[in-house]
Structures are given as structure tokens and as C-alpha cells.
Amino acid sequence: MSSEPEGAFHIADVSSITRGLLRATLRASDGVPIEAVHEPHMRHTAHMEHTGSVADTAIVVAHGFTGSVDRPAVRRAARAFRRYAGVVTFSFRGHGGSGGRSTVGDREVLDLAAAVAWARELGYARVATVGFSMGGSVVLRHAALHKDSARTRTDAVAAVSAPARWYYRGTAPMRRLHWVVTRPAGRLVGRYGLRTRIHDRAWDPVPMSPVEAVPLIAPVPLLIVHGDRDPYFPVDHPRMLAGAGPSELWLERGMGHAENAADDALLARIGDWLRTGSRRDGP
Known part of the structure; x- marks a missing residue:
């Protein structure tokens, strides 16, 4: 499994529109169907129902490994x-409800690109991306690989609980995750226990690391957010990321891992940062 360059994007099916909420099936550039949901800015919902207009900015949310659009933590972040x-x-x-099999952060860049392109198709002039854990690695790689594409680029990016490097096994949770991903028995656990279908082939070539x-990524604004009690990736990961290029680093005291550990106050601060591309009130 390996990354592919940007390709065609289109909406395969729009299944429902309810009070501003829109569900659609997108196609990544390699043909994989991707389920997606659009929800308008709260202050613009009533206006959108009457005029069809949207707010200027969209935030595209990339979940962590074993997540999905309907998981409670993802809905809370939305x-x-x-x-x-x-x-x-x-x-x-x-x-x-998406097709294909997980490549654990490699070809997922194509899925995010399809979601960003859809946001622009919906009329948003500015699109920001935020990713959690695996999704954090994806938003970083997407921002680098797509920054010259008018249709699929991001205007601001936030990576929460993201790894800095591949093949990290320095914590017990990551050793368990590697077992799930690399062993046939682990992939069965992933499919039936974690509801995640995992590709059985190793990366070839190994994709660009976060x-x-x-x-x-520069000059696109970049925010790195990480908890000092993250059980998967210790704080050398966010520090390595922040030290690699222009960025803003928030080390969150007492926070664990990814969207499940991000409280409402932190999500609000991230949302405000994504809207403006900068911090107005410090963490």
C-alpha cells in the first residue's frame, strides 16, 4: 500500500439533507467511497435553510484509528x-461506512483531500483541518502534499496527539496497536472487535513521516496540541514536530490521548484557533 498523487474527486451520492445536515458518499482519488457529513455553522443554520448560503470557514475533522463519523467523541468535537x-x-x-481498508495513515491523505474538496464544493472559501492521533499524522502530511492545490489545500491545520515518526513502539498501547495492524489475528480483532478493516500489506514505499x-507546511498556520499524560505518544513527539518547522505548540496538562481526552474547553480553543489561524487567548 502506498500513497497516490491527487486525482479526480466527486460526490457519488447525497443521501439526506435534514435541517442543514448533509450526508454524502465521496470518492477518494483512488476510487474508495468515503462517508461524510456536513453540518453548517450554528449561527448560520437558519439562514442556510432559507438561502442555501454557508459561512466563510469550514473545519474538516480527521478522526483517530478505529474512529468514525458517528462515534460519540467525533460527534462531540463536531x-x-x-x-x-x-x-x-x-x-x-x-x-x-466507508469502503476500502485502513492503511493506518498512508492513503488516508486521499480521503482527507476528498473531504476538503467537498467543503470547497459546498461554497466555503476557507477550509481548515484538524486531526486526532492517526488523523493528526494525516492532516500534517495532507497539508504538506496538497498546499499547492487550489481545490484540496488547507488554510490552517491542527494536529492533536499526533505521532512524529513511524513504527514507534515505546509504549504498551502502541505495542498492542502494532500487533493489531501487523498480525493476522490482530487484524481479525480489528475487524470484529474494533470495527476497523485493516490492509494486510506493508507500506511500499514508506510514506513521508509527520x-x-x-x-x-509553511506558510500555512500550524498548531500542535498534545497531552502530557498521553499513554500512546510521550511529549518528545509534539516537541519534535514543533521543532521541525514554524508552528504553535500547546502542551496540555493532565490530558490523555486524542479526541476522547479533549475536553470541551480545549475543543473550543482549537475551534477558535482554526477559525482565525492564530491564538487570541492562551491555553
Whole structure:
């Protein structure tokens, strides 16, 4: 499994529109169907129902490994971000109602690109991305690889609980995750226990790592958020990311890992940062 260059994007099916909420099936550039949901900015919902207009900014949310568009933590993040912008959530390949199999951060860049392109198709002039854990690695790589594409680029990016480098096994949770991803029995656990379909082939070639992507992101604003009690990736990961290129680093005291550990106050601060591309009130 390996990354592919940007390709065609289109909406395969729009299944429902309810009070401003829009569910659609997108196609990544390699043809994988991706389920996605658009929810307008809270302050613009009533106006949108009457005029069809949208707010200026959309936030595209990239979930962590084993997440999906309908998981409670993802829905909670979407509700928080809707205070600041329209929100697009989606399920990575191999997750939820999307097709394909997970490549654990490699070809998922194509899924995010499809979601960003959809946000622009919906009329948003400015699109920001936020990713959690695996999704954090994806938003970093996407920002680097797509910054010259008018249709799929991001205007601001936040990576929460993201790894800096591949193949990290320095914590017990990451050793368990590697077992799930690399062993046949682990992939069965992933499919039936974690509801995540995982590709059985190793990366070939190995994709650009998150820390390699960071220097390529500027001048797009970049925010790195990480908990000092993250059980998966210790704080040398966010420090390595922040040290690799222009960025803003928030080390959150007492925070664990990813969207499940991000409280409402932190989500609000991230949403405000994504709307403006800078911090107005410090963490």
C-alpha cells in the first residue's frame, strides 16, 4: 500500500439533507467511497435553510484509528467546532461506512483531500483541518502534499496527539496497536472487535513521516496540541514536530490521548484557533 498523487474527486451520492445536515458518499482519488457529513455553522443554520448560503470557514475533522463519523467523541468535537465554522466529518477508509481498508495513515491523505474538496464544493472559501492521533499524522502530511492545490489545500491545520515518526513502539498501547495492524489475528480483532478493516500489506514505499511533512507546511498556520499524560505518544513527539518547522505548540496538562481526552474547553480553543489561524487567548 502506498500513497497516490491527487486525482479526480466527486460526490457519488447525497443521501439526506435534514435541517442543514448533509450526508454524502465521496470518492477518494483512488476510487474508495468515503462517508461524510456536513453540518453548517450554528449561527448560520437558519439562514442556510432559507438561502442555501454557508459561512466563510469550514473545519474538516480527521478522526483517530478505529474512529468514525458517528462515534460519540467525533460527534462531540463536531458540535464544539460548529460554534466557530461549518464542519465536515468523515470516516477514513476501512472505518465506519466507508469502503476500502485502513492503511493506518498512508492513503488516508486521499480521503482527507476528498473531504476538503467537498467543503470547497459546498461554497466555503476557507477550509481548515484538524486531526486526532492517526488523523493528526494525516492532516500534517495532507497539508504538506496538497498546499499547492487550489481545490484540496488547507488554510490552517491542527494536529492533536499526533505521532512524529513511524513504527514507534515505546509504549504498551502502541505495542498492542502494532500487533493489531501487523498480525493476522490482530487484524481479525480489528475487524470484529474494533470495527476497523485493516490492509494486510506493508507500506511500499514508506510514506513521508509527520515530522518530515512539517517543514513543508509553511506558510500555512500550524498548531500542535498534545497531552502530557498521553499513554500512546510521550511529549518528545509534539516537541519534535514543533521543532521541525514554524508552528504553535500547546502542551496540555493532565490530558490523555486524542479526541476522547479533549475536553470541551480545549475543543473550543482549537475551534477558535482554526477559525482565525492564530491564538487570541492562551491555553
